Amino acid sequence: AFGINYGNGGGPSTTDLCLTNGCYQIQMFDSFGDSWNGGEWLLYDATGTLVNSGTHSSGLYSVATLVNVGGSVCTEGCTNPLACNFDASAVLDNNTCSFPGCTDTAACNFDPLATCDSGSCQYDSACAEGGPCTDPSGNGADFLNVYGVNVWSIDNNGSNGFAQLSAGSIFISGNNNDPDASINNQTQVSTTAAFTGNFSFDWQFYTLDGPAYDIAYYVNGVKVDLTTTLDGNSQAGSVSFFANAGDLIGFGIESTDGCCGAGYLLVSNFLYPTGTCGCLDPSACNFDSTASYSDGSCCYENCLTFDMTDGFGDGWNGNVYSIIDQDGTTVVTGTLSDGSIGQNVECLADGCYFMTVDGGAFQTEVGWTLSGVDGGPISGGAPYAGNFSINSVCEGCTDIAACNYNNVWTVDDGTCCYQNCLTIDMTDTFGDGWNGALYTVFDIDGIPVISGGLAGGSEGQDMICLADGCYSISVSGGSFDSEIGWTLNGVDAGSISGGAPSTSAFSLNSICGGCADESACNFDNWATTDDGSCCYENCVSMAMSDGFGDGWDSTAYVITDESGATVATGSLASGFNGIDDLCLSDGCYSIFVGGGAFDSEVSWTLSGVDGGSVSGGAPGSTPFSINSTCVGCTDISACNYEPTAVTDDGSCTYAPCSCLGDFNFDGTIDTLDLLFLLGQYGCSSSCAADLNGDDIVDTQDLLSFLAVFGTDCPI
Numbered sequence: 001a002f003g004i005n006y007g008n009g010g011g012p013s014t015t016d017l018c019l020t021n022g023c024y025q026i027q028m029f030d031s032f033g034d035s036w037n038g039g040e041w042l043l044y045d046a047t048g049t050l051v052n053s054g055t056h057s058s059g060l061y062s063v064a065t066l067v068n069v070g071g072s073v074c075t076e077g078c079t080n081p082l083a084c085n086f087d088a089s090a091v092l093d094n095n096t097c098s099f100p101g102c103t104d105t106a107a108c109n110f111d112p113l114a115t116c117d118s119g120s121c122q123y124d125s126a127c128a129e130g131g132p133c134t135d136p137s138g139n140g141a142d143f144l145n146v147y148g149v150n151v152w153s154i155d156n157n158g159s160n161g162f163a164q165l166s167a168g169s170i171f172i173s174g175n176n177n178d179p180d181a182s183i184n185n186q187t188q189v190s191t192t193a194a195f196t197g198n199f200s201f202d203w204q205f206y207t208l209d210g211p212a213y214d215i216a217y218y219v220n221g222v223k224v225d226l227t228t229t230l231d232g233n234s235q236a237g238s239v240s241f242f243a244n245a246g247d248l249i250g251f252g253i254e255s256t257d258g259c260c261g262a263g264y265l266l267v268s269n270f271l272y273p274t275g276t277c278g279c280l281d282p283s284a285c286n287f288d289s290t291a292s293y294s295d296g297s298c299c300y301e302n303c304l305t306f307d308m309t310d311g312f313g314d315g316w317n318g319n320v321y322s323i324i325d326q327d328g329t330t331v332v333t334g335t336l337s338d339g340s341i342g343q344n345v346e347c348l349a350d351g352c353y354f355m356t357v358d359g360g361a362f363q364t365e366v367g368w369t370l371s372g373v374d375g376g377p378i379s380g381g382a383p384y385a386g387n388f389s390i391n392s393v394c395e396g397c398t399d400i401a402a403c404n405y406n407n408v409w410t411v412d413d414g415t416c417c418y419q420n421c422l423t424i425d426m427t428d429t430f431g432d433g434w435n436g437a438l439y440t441v442f443d444i445d446g447i448p449v450i451s452g453g454l455a456g457g458s459e460g461q462d463m464i465c466l467a468d469g470c471y472s473i474s475v476s477g478g479s480f481d482s483e484i485g486w487t488l489n490g491v492d493a494g495s496i497s498g499g500a501p502s503t504s505a506f507s508l509n510s511i512c513g514g515c516a517d518e519s520a521c522n523f524d525n526w527a528t529t530d531d532g533s534c535c536y537e538n539c540v541s542m543a544m545s546d547g548f549g550d551g552w553d554s555t556a557y558v559i560t561d562e563s564g565a566t567v568a569t570g571s572l573a574s575g576f577n578g579i580d581d582l583c584l585s586d587g588c589y590s591i592f593v594g595g596g597a598f599d600s601e602v603s604w605t606l607s608g609v610d611g612g613s614v615s616g617g618a619p620g621s622t623p624f625s626i627n628s629t630c631v632g633c634t635d636i637s638a639c640n641y642e643p644t645a646v647t648d649d650g651s652c653t654y655a656p657c658s659c660l661g662d663f664n665f666d667g668t669i670d671t672l673d674l675l676f677l678l679g680q681y682g683c684s685s686s687c688a689a690d691l692n693g694d695d696i697v698d699t700q701d702l703l704s705f706l707a708v709f710g711t712d713c714p715i
Contacts, residue, residue: 006019006024011036011039012039019069020069020070021069021070021071021072022068022069022070022072023067023068023069023072023073023074023091024067024068024069025067026041026043026054026067028041028054028055028056029056030056034058035055035056035057035058036055036056036057038055039055039056040053040054040055041053041054041055043067045069051067051069052067073089074091075087075089075090075091076090076091077089077090077096078090078096078097078098079091079097083097083098084097084098084115084116084118085097085098085116098115098116101116101117101118101149101164101165101166102117102118102121103115103116103117103121104117104121140271140272140273140274141269141270141271141272142167142168142169142269142270143165143166143167143168143169143170143270144167145274146194146195146272146274147191147194147270147272148167149165149166149167151191151192152165152170152189152190152191152250153189153190153191154187154188154189155187155188155189155190156186156187157185157186157187157188161173161174161185161186161187161253161262162187163187163189165189168268169266169267169268169270170189170251170266170267170268170270171264171265171266171267172187172189172251172252172253172264172265172266172267173187173253173262173263173264173265174186174187174213174252174253174254174255174262174263174264174265185254185255186252186253186254186255187252187253187254188218188250188251188252189250189251189252190218190248190249190250190251191248191249191250192246192247192248192249193243193244193245193246193247193248193249193272194245194272194274194275195245195272195273195274195275196243196244196245196273197242197243197272197273198240198241198242198273199240199241199242199243199249199270199271199272199273200238200239200240200241200269200270200271201217201238201239201251201267201268201269201270201271202236202237202238202267202268202269203215203226203236203237203238203239203251203265203266203267203268204234204235204236204265204266204268205226205234205235205236205253205263205264205265205266206234206235206263206264207234207262207263207264213253213254213255213256213263214253214254214256215227215252215253215263215265216251216252216253216254217239217241217249217250217251217252218248218249218250218251218252219241219243219247219248219249220247220248221248223252224241226239238269245275251265251267252265253265275291276288276290276291277291277294278290278291278294278297279291279294279297279298279299280294280298281298283300284298284299284300285299285300285301285302285303285347286298286299286303286345286347297345297347299345299347301347301348301349301350302347302348302349302350302372302390302391303345303346303347303372304345304346304347304348304370304371304372304373304390305343305344305345305346305370305371305372306321306334306343306344306345306346306368306369306370306371307341307342307343307368307369307370307371308335308336308341308342308343308344308366308367308368309336309340309341309366309367309368310336310339310340310341310365310366310367311340311364311365311366311367312340312362312365313339313340314338314339315335315336315337315338315339316335316336316337316360316365316366316382317360317361317362317365318335318359318360318361319335319357319358319359319360319361319363319366319382320333320334320335320357320358320359320360321333321334321335321355321356321357321368322355322356322357323346323348323353323354323355324353324354324355324356324407324408325351325352325353325408326351326352326353326394326406326408331348331353332346332348334346335360348390349390350390350391350392351389351390351392352387352389352392352394352396352408352409352410353387353388353389353390353408354385354386354387354407354408355370355384355385355386355387355388356383356384356385357380357381357382357383357384358382358383358384358385360382363381363382363383364381366381366382367379367380367381368380368381370388372390373388373389373390374388374389374390374391374392375388375389385407387407387408387409387410388410389410393411394408394409394410394411395409395410395411395412395413396408396409396411396412396413396415397409397412397413397415397416397417398410398411398412398416399412399416401418402416402417402418402421403417403418403419403420403421403465404416404417404421404463404465415465417463417465419465419466419467419468420465420466420467420468420490420508420509421463421464421465421490422463422464422465422466422488422489422490422491422508423461423462423463423464423488423489423490424439424452424461424462424464424486424487424488424489425459425460425461425486425487425489426439426453426454426459426460426461426462426484426485426486427454427458427459427484427485427486428454428457428458428459428483428484428485429458429482429483429485430458430480430483431457431458432456432457433453433454433455433456433457434453434454434455434478434483434484434500435478435479435480435483436453436477436478436479437453437475437476437477437478437479437481437484437500438451438452438453438475438476438477438478439451439452439453439473439474439475439486440473440474440475441464441466441471441472441473442471442472442473442474442525442526443469443470443471443526444469444470444471444512444526445579449466449471450464450466453478454484464488466508467508468508468509468510469507469508469510470505470507470510470512470514470526470527470528471505471506471507471508471526472503472504472505472506472525472526473488473496473503473504473506474501474502474503474525475498475499475500475501475502475503476500476501476502478500481499481500481501482499484499484500485497485498485499486498486499486500488504488506491506491507491508492506492507492508492509492510492528493506493507493528503525505524505525505526505527505528506528507528511529512526512527512528512529513527513528513529513530513531513533514526514527514529514530514531514533515527515530515531515533515534515535516528516529516530516534517530517534519536520534520535520536521535521536521537521538521539521583522534522535522539522581522583533583535581535583537583537584537585537586538583538584538585538586538608538626538627539581539582539583539608540581540582540583540584540606540607540608540609540626541579541580541581541582541606541607541608542557542568542570542579542580542581542582542604542605542606543577543578543579543604543605543606543607544557544570544571544572544577544578544579544580544602544603544604545572545576545577545602545603545604546572546575546576546577546601546602546603547576547600547601547602547603548598548601549575549576550574550575551571551572551573551574551575552571552572552573552596552601552602552618553596553597553598553601554571554595554596554597555571555572555593555594555595555596555597555598555599555602555618556569556570556571556593556594556595556596557569557570557571557591557592557593557604558591558592558593558675559582559584559589559590559591559592560589560590560592560643560644560671560672560675561587561588561589561644562587562588562589562630562644564670564671564672566671567584567589568580568582568584584626585626586626586627586628587625587626587628587630588623588625588628588630588644588645588646589623589624589625589626589644590621590622590623590624590643590644590675591606591614591616591621591622591623591624592619592620592621592643592675592678592679593616593617593618593619593620593621594618594619594620594678594679594681595619595678596618599617599618599619600617602617602618603615603616603617604616604617606622606624608626609624609625609626610624610625610626610627610628610646611624619678619679619681619682620679621643621675621676621679623642623643623644623645623646624646625644625646629646629647630644630645630646630647631645631646631647631648631649632644632645632647632648632649632651633645633648633649633651633652633653634646634647634648634652635648635652636676636679636680636688637654637686637687637688638652638653638654638688639652639653639654639662639663639665639688640652640653640664640665641663641664641676641688642664643664643672643675643676643679653665659708659713660691660704660705660708661673661677661691661704661705661708661709662713663676663677663688663689664676667712667713668711668712668713669705669708669709669710669711669712669713670709670710673705673709674705674709676688676689677689677697677701677702677705680697681697681698681702682696682697682698683696683697684696684697689701689705691704691705692704
């Protein structure tokens with residue numbers, strides 16, 4: 001075995017050795033330090049055959065290449081089983097071992113001495129400041145918590161040793177690589193004692209250099225040897241010592257001869273005193289004046305106490321309490337793991353919450369009290385589901401049948417929505433709100449139904465309740481538009497987004513077909529699909545009103561061009577008001593309104609024509625033009641009255657007319673003549689359509705007209 005001395009001597013000399021088959025190492029020294037000056041060692045077997053030879057070429061000390069006896073395979077490599085590159089076939093350590101650890105500098109347990117990553121990196125509070133206290137009343141164990149691997153420092157004094165720290169042990173290697181040093185070479189690992197009390201640990205030592213090492217623990221720089229009888233290649237033991245909080249404690253290994261191989265110290269089963277853990281900040285609501293170590297639990301909002309009981313005394317048997325905020329996020333969970341009583345302190349912000357206690361067995365044993373909420377403590381058992389508030393008025397929809405029901409609300413404010421619940425998420429990149437900009441939702445008739453905005457901050461959300469239908473949303477009216485963003489969720493398309501200024505169409509359980517081309521004069525900002533109705537000529541608006549509010553009662557409008565062709569018809573089906581958008585070419589037209597009952601209720605205005613608009617009631621016929629000069633006889637009593645003529649050109653002729661019913665003198669008794677008669681229907685003085693001369697246009701005149709309808713006038 002390496003480290004056993006099978007023989008020694010000076011030069012020149014010859015020594016007989018009895019060696020078993022195996023691998024051996026020859027250590028060479030030179031007192032002057034200038035090599036053996038040509039001297040060499042020679043190894044012969046029992047037959048006198050030269051097995052190997054070598055020399056010391058420089059310095060005070062060197063180690064010969066491995067020498068095999070009896071044909072043994074002798075290889076060098078890393079012989080430490082804790083190393084990443086441990087070589088089970090190596091018989092001699094060549095100081096090439098690489099030791100695992102966290103090699104990521106961003107991790108809270110980064111190990112600067114690790115040469116290969118062990119996959120142990122941590123990035124949260126599990127190792128920050130030693131981590132949380134696990135046993136505030138007794139002893140902690142291993143290199144965890146306040147003695148986590150990241151709190152230890154490593155110091156090499158004249159040594160190229162290293163240390164490998166893990167949760168279960170500290171492995172220290174001392175290497176006596178400086179035989180000329182005037183002081184011993186040492187490697188130490190140290191930290192500051194967190195609490196006063198007794199410490200204990202187990203240790204193991206081995207080396208290839210025999211007893212030429214000291215192994216010790218240290219308290220405030222005072223070295224205490226682990227053993228004073230170190231002998232051979234390995235040894236083990238257990239030690240305990242006392243230290244005060246703030247003392248510098250540690251472990252170390254040092255070479256005493258400055259040569260001839262590394263030594264290794266393994267410290268394990270480390271036990272240490274702990275103190276009371278808690279919040280050390282007096283400004284926190286859960287400040288603990290008795291705590292000696294911060295566990296990161298300081299609460300600067302509201303400290304609630306959750307007292308738990310179990311009637312049988314074996315904990316809650318899987319039952320868990322969960323507290324959920326108004327956004328549906330579970331913010332706190334907990335349980336009574338064992339025993340009959342327990343208490344948790346929970347830190348919650350002002351707001352509205354919903355709580356459940358459920359999920360386990362033996363629920364009749366469970367009891368609890370939550371203190372610190374509005375209205376005083378609340379208590380219950382399991383299963384339980386209820387809400388509470390903290391410094392908040394929790395008003396909202398409390399009807400579970402509504403789409404905007406939220407179980408955190410305690411008071412119903414009448415906002416329940418039973419149609420479509422939409423949310424609009426608003427953002428501002430500068431973080432100062434929308435600076436006056438608003439969103440406005442318009443229905444298909446252009447009537448605004450809801451509006452809102454982001455008053456301040458970088459983000460916010462509104463809930464919108466809308467009926468099925470076609471809508472548009474416009475965002476405008478403020479400054480710094482480039483900062484604004486929004487997303488409307490819950491529409492037929494899933495969601496739509498935009499900035500400012502912007503206008504977007506959306507639908508709710510509806511097919512919204514219309515003109516979707518913004519360049520058309522009849523663009524519908526609510527249209528989500530284009531139905532081919534876009535008008536690129538003249539958009540004319542027909543506004544209809546009914547004084548009684550029941551629609552036009554079969555009254556209709558008919559628009560004809562100068563050839564007598566009908567180009568548009570329509571009516572007000574119900575209600576007080578309605579608008580038809582029409583697309584007409586340039587030209588001369590006549591609009592007739594009539595044919596129904598209760599004509600006195602009817603009124604209308606046609607906008608977008610030459611002169612701006614024309615208006616009227618029922619029955620009646622009115623000419624209008626679009627980008628045209630429309631001249632002719634405008635006297636309705638004339639034989640050649642022209643319904644589409646806007647300007648009279650003096651061409652009117654009077655009775656006798658060419659034939660009965662040919663009111664426009666075109667030689668044919670047709671629809672244009674019928675519209676003229678209907679336009680005069682009810683006339684009682686100087687009526688051109690009074691075919692029987694009784695001073696009234698009535699059914700008798702209509703019957704006379706229908707008798708010749710469709711015929712030509714005689715020549």
